[in-house]
Amino acid sequence: MKQRNISKGIYSLYVIMFMLMIPIGDLWAQDPLNISGKVVDVNNEPLIGATVQVKGKQTGTITNIEGRFSVNVQAKDILVISYMGYASQEMIASKANGATITLVEDGKTLEEVVVVGYATQKKVNLTGSVSTVNLAEQAESRPMTSLSTGLAGLSSGLYVNQGSARPNNDGATLLIRGTGNSE
Secondary structure (H helix, E strand, O other): OHHHHHHHHHHHHHHHHHHHHOOOHHHOOOOOEEEEEEEEOOOOOEOOOOEEEEOOOOOEEEOOOOOEEEEEEOOOOEEEEEOOOEOOEEEEHHHHOOOEEEOOEOHHHHHOEEEEOOEEEEHHHOOOOOOOOOHHHHHHHOOOOOHHHHHOOOOOOEEEEOOOOOOOOOOOEEEEOOOOOOO
């Protein structure tokens, strides 16, 4: 009886070892692929600085001055290609190799972005006020001799002080939300 239990134990051990040696699909590590391609707009102009990222991972890159990218990924990874003002696109990494990816403008997403100093933020994340001035419309309705005089009176919180009346050099100072106090 004791011998029978020992053989059952050895048999079970062999079964477990055998099952561990069977390769099961994606459990074995895959070698990374170097995927390269090009990102352009509908006019076939390269998109400089477009983001190419692996979906769900921190792996990614940006396009160079010619719109080209190169990234190491797994064959089944999904690449997300995005650029501000354009609709994002997803594709399987193995199909992106050598491909030219065309992004289409998306005016809806561009309306949600506000340029702030050196960075960009979405309108919903702002705590201050946002003002938009359409200079093309203003130029049709009134004469403008310079940008500074054209902005005067068009946006609340913007103070325009013309330093001189010289042509092409009015010495204007633009102050946002008051003049401040230097004392």
